[in-house]
Amino acid sequence: MTAVTAPSAVPVGTIRSRSTRQVSWSRRAPLLPALVFVVVVTQVPFVVTIWYSLNSWNLVRPGSRQFVGLANYVHVATDVQFRTALVNTVVLTAGTVIISMVIGVALAVLLDRKFLGRSVVRTLLITPFLVMPVAAALLWKTAMFDPTFGIVDYVLGPLVGHVVWLSRFPLASVMVEMIWQWTPFMMLLVLAGLQSMPTDVVEAAGVDGARPFAIFRELTLPHLRRYIELGVVLGAIYVVNEFDSIYMMTQGGPGVSSTNLPYYIYERAFLGFDVGQSAAMGVVVLAGTILVATIALRLIFTSFTGREEAA
Amino acid sequence: MADVCYDEATCIYAGADRPAVDALNLDIKDGEFVVLVGPSGSGKSTALRMLAGLEEIDAGSIRIGGRDMVGVPSRDRDIAMVFQNYALYPNKTVAENMGFSLKMHGVSKEERQRRVREAARLLDLEPLLGRKPKHLSGGQRQRVAMGRAIVREPQVFCMDEPLSNLDAKLRVQTRTQIAALQRRLGVTTVYVTHDQVEAMTMGDRVAVLRDGRLQQFATPGELYDRPVNLFVAGFIGSPAMNQLNVDVDAGALRVGETVVPLSAAQATAVAGLSRVTLGVRPEHLSVGGGELKLQVDLVEELGSDSYVYGHLVAEPDTSLVARAGRGRFRMGETVGIGFDPGQLHLFHPDSGERLGP
Structure with missing residues (x-):
């Protein structure tokens, strides 16, 4: 947590080291309030959560609280619904991030060329990212996916027949909404990458006989690699925590078919009032997230420090 | 190919x-x-x-x-x-x-x-x-x-x-x-x-x-x-060719007090003009042995040669550079320079086009 280390270039000696310590503490002291604040609002609740997870405690049954050791974790490991929610989380995260990245790359390539009204088109394409997530989910639930007056059914109905999208394909419907919201983010990142692409390299490839698609595959994609990695990691960090659109559109249902981990924990904690169980799930999910995020962040940092820049 | x-x-x-x-x-x-x-x-x-x-x-x-x-x-x-x-x-x-x-x-x-x-x-x-x-x-x-x-x-x-x-x-x-x-x-x-x-x-x-x-x-x-x-x-050429605007006087050029004779072909080319632009490369100016007086402003030593920068005593607005052997001249000196009439270039004073052969 402490990011301050005093430079220790001063030679060691009793008097010197005491003054060094004073100097370094005089630097650390102003940071202490922030450190204390961070510990109080993040670390203390986490420790309390771990303690809860070792108890059987349901708010609906007063006086039921008792220490049960790791029983809650055993229950988490054997909970079929938890496993479904885990799979749903992985599918939702991977699907949203990958599909929005593919569409984002395509749109960025389009926006990278000059055409009439480009700035208007760009602004319109960015707009979904600016809409509040709850509002976007509400919009998709009603205006788009509603079985009686939704646009999706109105357009696709004559082609594939009448479908109640939100109950037939709940996870896919949520994913569509999230892809709609996340594509502009991916597009902007990739567009920044495209605009940093040196033009003379593209010209050289043209002179060397490469067709546009070959230039894209051989030169543009390798150049975009670290922008794509950054987009995937940042997108995944946000999407894995998605709650708003599931709460708004399907309430995790039907059954648990569109429930992801955050929503499942919410259900167990605030609808089932099972503090011990949900605390144990929270700890498990946090551990998993830290593990995945560490790997992902290491990936970004290696690709951004190992720069492949030629003159 | x-x-x-x-x-x-x-x-x-x-x-x-x-x-x-x-x-x-x-x-x-x-x-x-x-x-x-x-x-x-x-x-x-x-x-x-x-x-x-x-x-x-x-x-x-x-x-x-x-x-x-x-x-x-x-x-x-x-x-x-x-x-x-x-x-x-x-x-x-x-x-x-x-x-x-x-x-x-x-x-x-x-x-x-x-x-x-x-x-x-x-x-x-x-x-x-x-x-x-x-x-x-x-x-x-x-x-x-x-x-x-x-x-x-x-x-x-x-x-x-x-x-x-x-x-x-x-x-x-x-x-x-x-x-x-x-x-x-x-x-x-x-x-x-x-x-x-x-x-x-x-x-x-x-x-x-x-x-x-x-x-x-x-x-x-x-x-x-x-x-x-x-x-x-x-x-083309380094240092650049010297350019002087000079008077034409009866088939010859007048540079300050000095008269530079022209060949027959050059004289024909400048006929009808009262002034021409005279071009002469630094390496075609002979330093030390001519009638024109040059005040030396700067000497650049290159090792093999030296370049003498200066202006004509008669016309202080001019600026000339000439190639000379090394170490012979110093700043502030006045030296004589001469032209080789066969190595002169003549240009129209307005259009800058080459005149004559």
């Missing part, structure tokens, strides 16, 4: 008030090394990029081997280009950089490796074949860019100031290597530079451009001996 012909080729950038390249006519023979030279903004790079297919030909045409290139994309022109910043592919190794065009033309992997190795041997790049461009020095990158061009065995080489990112010593060394390589391969080459020394030393013929217009297209010797106008006279 092919000849290249610019036929009234014109390029107009959107929003510009005059063409970047204005009705350029050049006839480049098969295997010839032609240098396009001019100050910045003269359109030399644009002219080359039109040949490479990187700029539109807005009017006229460019023909390679008799084939009209208007509307033909770069990839179908069978040319190779060396860029100023080399434009190496950063994610590819040296070998992949050099073999890229062959790969794009569907050459088999074995054939590709053979030709890349051959070109690498020619350019001393063999130990570097597995490296990425970021691990190469400037000179090595330049050689890789050359290698990428010669692997192709194209009809035409286009080179856009390929030496300008090298240090002075390496530039001189690479200059001779490129010229020798081109002679050996016999590929028609169009080379752009702003450096007149490069132009003079490398080119079979040199095209001098200014403001998008061709000034003169001739051999280096011809450019030096018979520049067609004051611009070419001033651009």
Whole structure:
């Protein structure tokens, strides 16, 4: 947590080291309030959560609280619904991030060329990212996916027949909404990458006989690699925590078919009032997230420090 | 191998008030090394990029081997280009950089490796074949860019100031290597530079451009001996040619108090003019033994020679430079300088066009 280390270039000696310590503490002291604040609002609740997870405690049954050791974790490991929610989380995260990245790359390539009204088109394409997530989910639930007056059914109905999208394909419907919201983010990142692409390299490839698609595959994609990695990691960090659109559109249902981990924990904690169980799930999910995020962040940092820049 | 012909080729950038390249006519023979030279903004790079297919030909045409290139994309022109910043592919190794065009033309992997190795041997790049461009020095990158061009065995080489990112010593060394390589391969080459020394030393013929217009297209010797106008006279040669506005008096020139006689042909050319611009190169002024008095303002010692900068005592507004042996003159001295009448250039005082032979 402490990011301050005093430079220790001063030679060691009793008097010197005491003054060094004073100097370094005089630097650390102003940071202490922030450190204390961070510990109080993040670390203390986490420790309390771990303690809860070792108890059987349901708010609906007063006086039921008792220490049960790791029983809650055993229950988490054997909970079929938890496993479904885990799979749903992985599918939702991977699907949203990958599909929005593919569409984002395509749109960025389009926006990278000059055409009439480009700035208007760009602004319109960015707009979904600016809409509040709850509002976007509400919009998709009603205006788009509603079985009686939704646009999706109105357009696709004559082609594939009448479908109640939100109950037939709940996870896919949520994913569509999230892809709609996340594509502009991916597009902007990739567009920044495209605009940093040196033009003379593209010209050289043209002179060397490469067709546009070959230039894209051989030169543009390798150049975009670290922008794509950054987009995937940042997108995944946000999407894995998605709650708003599931709460708004399907309430995790039907059954648990569109429930992801955050929503499942919410259900167990605030609808089932099972503090011990949900605390144990929270700890498990946090551990998993830290593990995945560490790997992902290491990936970004290696690709951004190992720069492949030629003159 | 092919000849290249610019036929009234014109390029107009959107929003510009005059063409970047204005009705350029050049006839480049098969295997010839032609240098396009001019100050910045003269359109030399644009002219080359039109040949490479990187700029539109807005009017006229460019023909390679008799084939009209208007509307033909770069990839179908069978040319190779060396860029100023080399434009190496950063994610590819040296070998992949050099073999890229062959790969794009569907050459088999074995054939590709053979030709890349051959070109690498020619350019001393063999130990570097597995490296990425970021691990190469400037000179090595330049050689890789050359290698990428010669692997192709194209009809035409286009080179856009390929030496300008090298240090002075390496530039001189690479200059001779490129010229020798081109002679050996016999590929028609169009080379752009702003450096007149490069132009003079490398080119079979040199095209001098200014403001998008061709000034003169001739051999280096011809450019030096018979520049067609004051611009070419001033651009070619270092230090630049001295220019003096002088009076014409009965078939002779009057410089201050001194009368310089003209040959019969020169006298005919200046007939009817009261003033002309006299051009004389620093190396054709004899210092120490003439009638004109020069006040020395500055002496530049080069080791082999020295250049004496000064002004005429009779006309303090003038500024002259002359080549002299080393160590003979000092600042503030007054020395006599003389002309060789056979080495004078005469130009029209208004238009700057060459007068006489």
